[in-house]
Every structure is written in C-alpha cells, then in structure tokens.
Amino acid sequence: MGILDVKNLYIHYRTLRGKVRAVDGITFSIAEGESLGLVGESGCGKTTLGKALLRLLPENAAIERGEILFRGRDLVRISPQEMRAIRGKEIAMVPQSAMNALDPVYRIKDLIIEGMLVHKEVADEANDSRIAELFSSVGLEGSRIDNYPHMFSGGMRQRAVIAGVFSLRPSLIIADEPTTALDVIVQDQVLKQLAALISETHATLIAITHDIGIVAENCQKTGVMYAGKLVEIGPTEEALWEPFHPYTMGLQNALLGVRDERREIISIPGVPPSLIDPPPGCRFHPRCPFASAPCSEEEPMLEEVSPSHFVACHYRQTASEMRGLVKDPERWLKEKTS
Numbered sequence: 001m002g003i004l005d006v007k008n009l010y011i012h013y014r015t016l017r018g019k020v021r022a023v024d025g026i027t028f029s030i031a032e033g034e035s036l037g038l039v040g041e042s043g044c045g046k047t048t049l050g051k052a053l054l055r056l057l058p059e060n061a062a063i064e065r066g067e068i069l070f071r072g073r074d075l076v077r078i079s080p081q082e083m084r085a086i087r088g089k090e091i092a093m094v095p096q097s098a099m100n101a102l103d104p105v106y107r108i109k110d111l112i113i114e115g116m117l118v119h120k121e122v123a124d125e126a127n128d129s130r131i132a133e134l135f136s137s138v139g140l141e142g143s144r145i146d147n148y149p150h151m152f153s154g155g156m157r158q159r160a161v162i163a164g165v166f167s168l169r170p171s172l173i174i175a176d177e178p179t180t181a182l183d184v185i186v187q188d189q190v191l192k193q194l195a196a197l198i199s200e201t202h203a204t205l206i207a208i209t210h211d212i213g214i215v216a217e218n219c220q221k222t223g224v225m226y227a228g229k230l231v232e233i234g235p236t237e238e239a240l241w242e243p244f245h246p247y248t249m250g251l252q253n254a255l256l257g258v259r260d261e262r263r264e265i266i267s268i269p270g271v272p273p274s275l276i277d278p279p280p281g282c283r284f285h286p287r288c289p290f291a292s293a294p295c296s297e298e299e300p301m302l303e304e305v306s307p308s309h310f311v312a313c314h315y316r317q318t319a320s321e322m323r324g325l326v327k328d329p330e331r332w333l334k335e336k337t338s
Contacts, residue, residue, distance in 0.1 A: 003032040003172060003204050004053070009066030011045075011052055018276040022048040022061070024228040027302070030221070032171070035198070035205040037215030037236065039251065040225035041272055046208045047096060049225075050174045053206075054093055055083045070172070089119045092170040094162055094194075096177045102149040102157055109145040112164040119168055134163040137200075138193045155186035159193065166197050173198060176208045191218060212255050216240055221308075224248045227272050227283040230302065234309030244311035244319040246288045249326040266329050282314070289331045290315055290322055 011023035023045045030036045038046045051057050053068060055075060068075040070091065075083065095101050102111060112134070113127050132142030138159040149157055158178070165173065178194060179187040195218055198205050207219055215222050215236065222240055223233040224247060232245040243249050253266040270287040273279050279286055285295035294314050302310040305319075315322070325331050 002029040002034070003071060004206075005029045005067070005069040006049075006053075007067040007069070009049070009052070009068065010064040011048055011057065012062055012064055013048075013058075014060045014062070015276070020275045021228050021278065022275060023052065024275075024278075026066075026225075026228075026230050028223055028230060028233055030204060030206065032204055033202055034221060035207065035219040036221045036223060037207045037209065037212075037219035038223045038225055039209060039212050039215055042210060043272055043275070044225040045228040045275075046225055047176055050093065050176050050206065050208050053172075053174060054087050054091055055080075056087075056093075085119075088115050088170070089168045090170055091172045091174065092165045092168065094165055094173065094175040094178045097180050100157075101161060104149050107146050107148055108152070108160050108164075112145075112160075112167050115164060116167050130167070131163070134167055135160070137166070137197060138163045139189065155182055155190060158182060158186075158190050162190070162194055162197065166201065169201050170203060172204045172206070174206045174208065177210075178207070179214070212240060212251055216255075224251070227278055228275055229283055229312065231284065231313070232309075232311045233302075234306070234311075238306065238309050242319075243323070244305050244309075244316045245284075245313045246290055246322060246326065247284045249323060250287075250332070253326060264329060266327075266332060269332055282312070289326065290318075 006026055006028050009023055009026045013020040013022055026049060038049065040046055048057070048061070052063060053075070063076050066076065070086070102108065109128070109131055112131050116127060128145065131145045135142045135145055140156060140159050140163070152160060175194065179190055182190065191214065205219070207215060209215060219236050221234065222236045224231050224239065224245065226247050232239055232243060232248045239248065240252060243252060250268040268287055273283055273286065279296065281296040281298055282300055285291040288295065300312040300314050302312045303316065304310050305316055
C-alpha cells in the first residue's frame, strides 16, 4: 500500500442539463516520496480529482463511490472534523491561479500564520522567524513578510503561496497548475524552488497540469486522463516516450523539444466529449486514428503492459506500430471507418 491509494473513484456534478461524470472509475497508487504528474486536456477531471483528495468539492459535486486511502484511512468516509485536521497539515494544495488566492486586505504573514495556528504548529512568538525562513527557501526576502499581496509581483505571490503550503511540512502536496499565468523564466524558477522544498521535506507530489513538459522534467510517474478516465499510467520515461495509448501518443506529438525544430507539431482533431453523455466504449474513439468497431462498443480496462505501466486500449499489443504511424499528420485527418 502506498501513501495514497485511490480505488474505483466516481465523482459526479449535478447540473440543470444532467449529471456530469467528471471522474469515472479512477484507480491509482502513489508511494511515499514519489512524484506523480496528471496530464490531459482541460475538462478531463484532473482538478476535480485533486480537490476530492482534500474533500474540497463544490456543493453540487458528490463522491458517488470509491475509496481514497491516505496512509490506510479512507478520506471519503471520515468526519469533516477529522478531514480538517488532515487538510493543510498532512495534505496540502498549491491551487490553480495561486497568485490570486491571497486575500488583499491581509498581510501575507498573517495569512500564513492563520494556517499554522489552526493546527497549533508553533508558538506565536516563533511565527515571524519561521515565516522568514520559509520566504528565504522560496527566494523571497525575509524582511517582506509584513507586505500585502499587491506589493508582490505574480511570481513572488506564487512563491509566497508555496511558502505557506510548506509551513506545516505536509507529507502530500497537490500542485494544481502551479505556474499558471507566469512567464517561462519565472515558471522555471518556481518549479525549481518547489522541487527543492519537496526534496528537502521528503514530501510526495501530485502535479496536475496540461503541460507534459512540466511532468517530463519533474515527475517520476505519469498518469494520462481523458474525459474522466485514466487511460495510461506508468513510469514517466515509458508513459511519455514509449506510450501505449493513442491519446498519449497524440499529446506527445504536440510536445516540441529544443532539438525538434524540424518536426511538425501535430494536434489532435476534434474536442473531448460531453461528460453528461459520453460516447460508449472507449471515450477517445471518436478522435482516435486507430479506432474500429470494438472501440465504440466495449470500454477497455486498464491492463499492465510492463512493470507498473498500465494502459486502457484494445490495441495495446500494436503500440510500437502505432507510435510510427501517429507521426504522419494525414493519419489524424483521415476519416475513420469501422
């Protein structure tokens, strides 16, 4: 058993148009000290999954069934009081658009102290020195802990949020698009500081992003989500560079490395399906260049293709052939026939 084991998790949203199946039967495990990157297009369920791990879903969302086992305790079934004791201290999140998550009328120091005092982490007199140390660890001057958010740039606010997250030294960090709206230079700085803190505290990381470049550089393990499903998960070097699922191959086509200036970027035609009325069978089949009749009739299950590498595809045995064919742009534009 890992530090976190998610088993057969279903999360739905109630809307006027019907039930949105945002997370539909997700299962995965992450070991203590491991880093997992969750990638996929917008709307595939990544953020919903991250919020579910902290029980921070909106009122119209519900975990219909499944388990979220954190150190053996099922977070789905513990009381709100027990969850509040875990949230922040043992599991913490760097939220999407974190640089806008700071209350503008409070000093940054006071925002961090609030979380520390809730969990009675340190005595009041030690707070200032502790926060100054945290600021230093993320590249901020300790003398600026009394500043207000508007006195910081976007990258500095992002660092301040990360400092607050690590104030309680949680063992599991969920980073949801931690570099949103930052330029590439600041992105690199923030990610390096985040990685250094994770290494120093021996924390476990779940990085949620649409940027597979971030996952390739920072995560040991990669999970690929599509339309509420986990379609591939495994060691990053295998899952991203020798993928077995056509969707992962399509994402790889859209990633241009520094030595790939002569290669054409190939996008995946179409859009993800509605999660109110998803297609039968494999949810990727309407956009997949290799789909045939079984793909639209029977949903593929996650199967192990190599140690710790799982994929949900009817044609996983022909992955090596597909990896060559997906490099042809015409293959993605060709009209599919059953």
